[in-house]
Amino acid sequence: MPYSLQEFCEDTKRILKVDPGRGGVKSVMANIGRLIKDDDFIKEYFHDEIEHGVRRLYVDGELGFVVLGYRCEKAHSTxxxxxxxxxALYGQVRDYTEMTEYDRIDDGTDPTIAKLGVKTRYKLNPxxxxxxxxxxxxxxFTPVGCRYLRVTGTDLDRIARVRIDQATSRIMG
Ligand SMILES: [Fe+2]
Structure with missing residues (x-):
């Protein structure tokens, strides 16, 4: 069955209105799996001539979730x-994303430093x-040309988040 961006966004809205918690987000995750396998969706939003960088495909004015399409011009490590x-939900379209999840191994008493231990590392393949x-x-880590869909619960550029410089363990805020 074909599955369009519009159907996905309508489904997401309906799901998150009923359950904005993990259960609802897991249902959205399953629908992303369906969307990124839809040939027409890929042809329209992730074809070989699509511009590099990030494109906002949809922003929900009521619930605030955001759908973004990425094509990486260069290899990049966040x-x-x-x-x-x-x-955030990351749906891999082309190439791969290497993900590493971390746990903090310090006691959190220094507000400027976060010591990290690797919890798990894996590839998100198409x-x-x-x-x-x-x-x-x-x-x-994303290689040159990597393409993926990202759906976030809200606009992440507008909320407080933590970033940590791994070389120095310094929390960048
Ligand atoms: Fe992230």
């Missing part, structure tokens, strides 16, 4: 970060969806 009080909830620390 700092270790969280999603504050929100969540068709796979990863869920990153709230304060779960993680970092992503």
């Amino acid at each position: 700092p270790v970060h969280d999603h504050g009080n929100s969540w 068709g796979r969806v990863g869920m990153y909830w709230g304060k779960q620390l993680h970092a992503a």
